[in-house]
Amino acid sequence: MTLRRLVIQLLAIPFVEAFAHSTQVRAHSDAVVVRVEDDAGHVGHGEGLPRPYVTGETVDGMVAQLQAWWPGLAGRDLPEVRALADLDFLDEWLPSAPVAGVVAPHAALAALESALLDLALRRAGKGVADILPPVRDKITYSGVVTAGDTDQAVRHARQMKLVGLSAIKVKVGLGDDVARLQAIRAGMGDAVSLRLDANGAWAPEQVMARLEALAPTGIASVEQPLARGDLAAWTRLCAESPVPIMVDESLVTMADLEALIAARACHLVNVRVSKCGGLRGAWRQATRALEAGLGVQVGSQVGETAILSAAGRHLAAALPEVRFVEGSFGTLLLREDLSREAVRFGHRGEANLLRGPGLGVEILPPVRDRFALRTVVCGEDLPA
Numbered sequence: 001m002t003l004r005r006l007v008i009q010l011l012a013i014p015f016v017e018a019f020a021h022s023t024q025v026r027a028h029s030d031a032v033v034v035r036v037e038d039d040a041g042h043v044g045h046g047e048g049l050p051r052p053y054v055t056g057e058t059v060d061g062m063v064a065q066l067q068a069w070w071p072g073l074a075g076r077d078l079p080e081v082r083a084l085a086d087l088d089f090l091d092e093w094l095p096s097a098p099v100a101g102v103v104a105p106h107a108a109l110a111a112l113e114s115a116l117l118d119l120a121l122r123r124a125g126k127g128v129a130d131i132l133p134p135v136r137d138k139i140t141y142s143g144v145v146t147a148g149d150t151d152q153a154v155r156h157a158r159q160m161k162l163v164g165l166s167a168i169k170v171k172v173g174l175g176d177d178v179a180r181l182q183a184i185r186a187g188m189g190d191a192v193s194l195r196l197d198a199n200g201a202w203a204p205e206q207v208m209a210r211l212e213a214l215a216p217t218g219i220a221s222v223e224q225p226l227a228r229g230d231l232a233a234w235t236r237l238c239a240e241s242p243v244p245i246m247v248d249e250s251l252v253t254m255a256d257l258e259a260l261i262a263a264r265a266c267h268l269v270n271v272r273v274s275k276c277g278g279l280r281g282a283w284r285q286a287t288r289a290l291e292a293g294l295g296v297q298v299g300s301q302v303g304e305t306a307i308l309s310a311a312g313r314h315l316a317a318a319l320p321e322v323r324f325v326e327g328s329f330g331t332l333l334l335r336e337d338l339s340r341e342a343v344r345f346g347h348r349g350e351a352n353l354l355r356g357p358g359l360g361v362e363i364l365p366p367v368r369d370r371f372a373l374r375t376v377v378c379g380e381d382l383p384a
Helices: 059-072 084-093 106-124 150-162 177-188 204-217 231-240 254-263 279-291 306-318 365-370
Strands: 003-011 013-020 025-029 032-038 043-048 138-140 143-145 167-171 193-197 245-247 268-271 295-298 350-352 372-379
Touching: 003 059, 003 365, 032 059, 032 106, 043 106, 043 306, 059 106, 059 372, 084 106, 084 279, 106 279, 106 306, 138 306, 143 150, 150 167, 150 177, 167 177, 177 193, 177 204, 204 231, 231 245, 231 254, 254 279, 268 279, 279 295, 279 306, 295 306, 365 372
Parallel strands: 143 167, 167 193, 245 268, 268 295
Antiparallel strands: 003 032, 003 372, 013 025, 032 043, 138 350
């Protein structure tokens, strides 16, 4: 059975409420969803969310990259996948020429790899859990308080406390961080774990003063306090900070990770499936970080649909140790999701494992197509 068509769709699913941090405000998902079809009628879905400030990818650039890769896949027999390492054939099939301004085309790779994985496993009657066995029975997710005024932040935090969430991440870097965090802590109580995400908003000369002012509220970690680059500044901060330091935008490739480990430039890493180039890359980065003694957070891109949410849940279920898990917001954030199954977490942030075929979610074509702004077809000239 050979690969016959790749369909790329640019989606715009409205959010229930706008989501903001120090560098972006988003009112809808900008997910790029792909599906791969073989000549026997099997279909696999994948997803990536390009972020120019993370991997350097744009939506248009991601589409162009997928189109450039398709000739290397068209007409090939898709190998059987019994383990994540069986996807290594992609390293030979896909040209790896560097693209100006792109750290790595990981959102494009995540979308294509997950679609091929979904297709291969569905064709074999298997699911991701068969090749990446879970080590825990359920996943516990944490919440995120978006950037905004203090009253809004406290209201969101209290709502999360009411549904039993035991860990919350607060977006910071907008100037009123101390007052917002003090108000959130007062509303949440001391039992809830709070961590921060600055999205690279602070300069090296100001970061210590910011962390020293915020630390008394009881902080589990601070994510990406500095911009990507200047590894020496990260090393100094990691040695002096009163709060554990987590990297996110600074970690895209395995080379990034090895440099961070060698420089002792972080205490924790945030691994995201789209950012890391798919489940294969995310697994390798997470297990290498654990081997080096670093804590691991399985993160998510804002606006993920059920496809990436499913991939992230499989990753979080299989890793030997996870400090925090994000994502699976589903219709808590999106006005409508793409899957027949609900992927959103429930009370206390808990969610069950996904045991269905492929990635474990059944995509609803009418919903997917209704939110498509643009559709690009590579392969046989048939209706999309």
